[in-house]
Amino acid sequence: MTGAQERPLRADAARNRAKVLDAATEVFTTRGIGVPTEEIARAAGVGVGTLFRHFPTKEALLEAVMVRRLETIAERTAELAAGAEPAEAFYGCFRLIVEQSAGKNEFARALAAAGVDVQSSLQAPSAVIRTRLTGLLDRAQRAGAVRPDLTVPELIALLVGTGATLEQLGPDPAARERVLDVLFTGLRPR
Amino acid sequence: MTGAQERPLRADAARNRAKVLDAATEVFTTRGIGVPTEEIARAAGVGVGTLFRHFPTKEALLEAVMVRRLETIAERTAELAAGAEPAEAFYGCFRLIVEQSAGKNEFARALAAAGVDVQSSLQAPSAVIRTRLTGLLDRAQRAGAVRPDLTVPELIALLVGTGATLEQLGPDPAARERVLDVLFTGLRPR
Amino acid sequence: MTGAQERPLRADAARNRAKVLDAATEVFTTRGIGVPTEEIARAAGVGVGTLFRHFPTKEALLEAVMVRRLETIAERTAELAAGAEPAEAFYGCFRLIVEQSAGKNEFARALAAAGVDVQSSLQAPSAVIRTRLTGLLDRAQRAGAVRPDLTVPELIALLVGTGATLEQLGPDPAARERVLDVLFTGLRPR
Amino acid sequence: MTGAQERPLRADAARNRAKVLDAATEVFTTRGIGVPTEEIARAAGVGVGTLFRHFPTKEALLEAVMVRRLETIAERTAELAAGAEPAEAFYGCFRLIVEQSAGKNEFARALAAAGVDVQSSLQAPSAVIRTRLTGLLDRAQRAGAVRPDLTVPELIALLVGTGATLEQLGPDPAARERVLDVLFTGLRPR
DNA sequence: GATGAATGAGCTTTCATTCAT
DNA sequence: CATGAATGAAAGCTCATTCAT
Known part of the structure; x- marks a missing residue:
């Protein structure tokens, strides 16, 4: 399906x-x-x-590209989520998504601007991801690996934003690591 | 100026x-x-x-819009930076910039895509901001309010990304506060 | 055939x-x-x-459609022309053709516009019809049922035009009858 | 207006x-x-x-062409209708319109096919013409110059159809005259 | 200087026709 | 032979930019 x-x-x-x-x-x-x-x-x-x-339509093509991306992400998160303890699973998926999502924002924006019913066509794959993220976040919070007040929408926004951060930052691995460390530190319960 | x-x-x-x-x-x-x-x-x-x-040129117009935005930001950061202790100045400016920067990424990308020498035309105002940020970061780090390993390029990337995060998140103030808290917590020295 | x-x-x-x-x-x-x-x-x-x-070719298909139409008309006029007195045969065929020919003009025009050699491909069936019309007109004129100065090209033009008239008029039977009555009255010798 | x-x-x-x-x-x-x-x-x-x-739109252009044609016709019929006795006015206008209307049908059809609201844009000028035709027909019928059972829609259909007849017939003046004579004879009260 | 009509390269999309399956 | 996916020329339309008024 x-x-x-x-x-x-x-x-x-x-x-x-x-x-x-x-x-x-x-x-x-x-x-x-x-x-x-x-x-x-x-x-x-x-x-x-x-x-x-x-x-x-050109729009339809954009949409299809996004759908496939999301599906790819969904698959990989599934693998990661399967056999790993909560903290590792959560932070691993975070990494995975923000690395994959370069340029994703531009697409989403373009689609939105074109007035596409983003909901309907992207809902299926993005619902899968959302569900997965909900599970990951929940497990990680219960395991004390993520601050308990964070909600799923905020997590998603942070994923999007961190993608933008990394895109802006360029390829230097040390810098990328430092930036992720800022995020991860902030996400842990104090 | x-x-x-x-x-x-x-x-x-x-x-x-x-x-x-x-x-x-x-x-x-x-x-x-x-x-x-x-x-x-x-x-x-x-x-x-x-x-x-x-x-x-349309590009020139976009450029001008961005320049003015940067100038505005520069001015306001100047005010903030002037009479405040280091931590307050740094985190206040961070807030200011990420709130202001909605949509800024799209502009920057468009300009870059159009092959504009973004550096040259935006250099003046962005150099001002960069200088100011350098000062703010430096002071804040020396005062122990920000982790000492963070560099200016990373700070800029985080500003851009956090702008995207907030844009994605929508207007709910509690959620925005929570997201900023994640960032600020992550930015503090452990 | x-x-x-x-x-x-x-x-x-x-x-x-x-x-x-x-x-x-x-x-x-x-x-x-x-x-x-x-x-x-x-x-x-x-x-x-x-x-x-x-x-x-699409044109060839259009052509074939027209040919078949003309052939159908030719067959039916043959039946009518066979066993009937001159006046009845003539006016019966006139009716038959103008009822059948809705939309035919559009085809003819399309073909002509496309530069098809309408003559060559439609010549066989339209020659049959033309011959039949010539016979019908001739007999009717000799029987004093149609004004003697009318020629075959004029008859054909009137058939085409009356088809258009009926198409424009719509389905109301009384109105169609009145229009045909105008034509038939005009076609009789004074 | x-x-x-x-x-x-x-x-x-x-x-x-x-x-x-x-x-x-x-x-x-x-x-x-x-x-x-x-x-x-x-x-x-x-x-x-x-x-x-x-x-x-290309449609809009077609429309505009038709509108102008109709307006031209309206003007000329006005002139003719003004200073002439009923029979002459009626038959003169009939001539005028069928001569002018070469190709008009194709336009109307194209517009209709394209789903244009033919009513709205052509209504103004065609209403003028329709009114004029109503007056002409009425006067001619009262003067005994046109059969009394003919209605305006039938007249319009005959105008359209006669236009098609002449178009099909080609330029030979004698033939055109003969065809018009058929029509005019049919239109007179018997 | 301001205006908005004119321009035409360029974009998305359609459709008759061909050709691999 | 039938099929329908592939093709690409051409169509309608947009929009950044120029220039007469």
Whole structure:
């Protein structure tokens, strides 16, 4: 139920869909949202028509990229959450999400600005993540690894913001570590 | 240091420039960067021609909006920094900046994407801010109010990210306070 | 003379050709010429590929639709012309054609605009009709049922125009009758 | 009240609007509705942008062309209707309209197909014409020059259809005269 | 100086037609 | 042979920027 298609989708069609999605993710992330659809098609090695057959709108493409990202995050958090003690699971997932989420904000904003019903299409995967985060936070708080007054919306906002922080900061590992340490220290019960 | 020099600029021209700048700030912030230039002109109550006379490019307008924001921030931080003990000055400025900076990221990104030499045009005001931040951080660290390993670039990244966090979080004051408390706790020496 | 010769055409292929032709007639008539080819294929219950195998061009399909219409008209006029006295035959055929020809003009125009050699492809069936009309007119004129100065091209133009009149008029039977009465009165010798 | 603009419209703007309208009338009539908007702009000697500034949609342009045609017809019928005895006025206007209306049907159909609210935008001028036609028909019927059972909708349908007849017929004056004579004879009381 | 009409490159999207499956 | 995914030329429309009024 994570991504069931209507019909199985022909082999080559699926391949092209994936190529487009990959190219879009790459291009949107590196060069921003303003890039012409045609460029993305070219990067994917398909014609514009093909792109539009799979994603009837540029918006729809953006949406699909986000959905896939969220799904990826959901999967990885599931693995992490499975076999680990509460604190490790929580902070591990935090790390995972903020590393993955570079550029995510821009997408969300663009979608929102375009008036997409972000709720409906992203709700499924983001609900999964939200549920997972709720569980992680709860367990960690009960284990005394996270301050008890923090709520899920605040956690999500912090994830988004920390993503932005890291994006702004650049690649220096020591600096990134220091910034995460600030966050993690602040998240622990005093 | 308020911005305009070159030539004194006629009274009505200056008034128009200000009207455009105000309108642009308002419109860009509320409706995003994609809004047509003409809309901004209309919001300012002038013709597009006038707008382009003052800001030869849409980019230039965006830049000007950012510059003014930074200048505003610089001024206010100056006031705060002046008569206050180190800890209060530092945390007060942090608050001030993150509250002010809603939407700032989008601007910065847009400018960067457009290939503007963000450094050169924003350098003056951002250098002022950077200097001020350096001073604030330094004083606060020496007073034992901020962990000593934090550097200025990390502080700036945290300011940007915390702005994003608050933007994501919405207006609930309790939640905002909690989030800031996480940050401030994390920033203190253990 | 039903259309298909060249090669016998397999049974299912012939069935598909007919399905496409029926669907095209229906769709073109009700929704205009602008409908995407794919829609017609869907209405016919076949893939686009099949459609294009039978009609190498959208134009060709339009043409085929018109040809079949003309053929239908030709057949019916034949029946009417066979066993009836001149006046009845003439006015009966006039009625028949103008009732049948709703929307036909649009096709003809579309074909002409597309630069199709309307003459060559439609010549066979329209020659049949023209011959029949010539006979009908001639007999009716000799019987004193139609004014003697009217020529075949004028008759055809009047048929086309009366079709348009009825199309414009809508379904009210009394009004349609009145309009036809105007025409028929005008067609009789003074 | 026949065509009042919001603001007087600058001299050059009015000139361009007229040029576009002329070109559109010409091009639509001779080459059909399918012609690219850009072609019309070129024919008018302006850029596409200018065209779209005046007519925000291709549909709107079609509409405007029709409106102007109807207005022209309305004016001319007014002149004719003014100083003439009933029969002459009626048959004169009939002639005038069917000569003018070449290609009009195609426009009307295109508009209808596009789902334009034909009523609202064309109502004003077409109401004028309808009123005029009502008056002409009424006077002619009272003068015994037209069969008394004919109604206005039927008259309009006949005008449309006769336009189509003439268009189909081509330019031969004798043939056109003969066709009109059929109509006019049919329209007289028997 | 101010205005807003004109410009046209560029963007998203459609659709007749081809061709791998 | 049938299918429908792929193609890409072309269409309609937008918008930053220029320039006559």
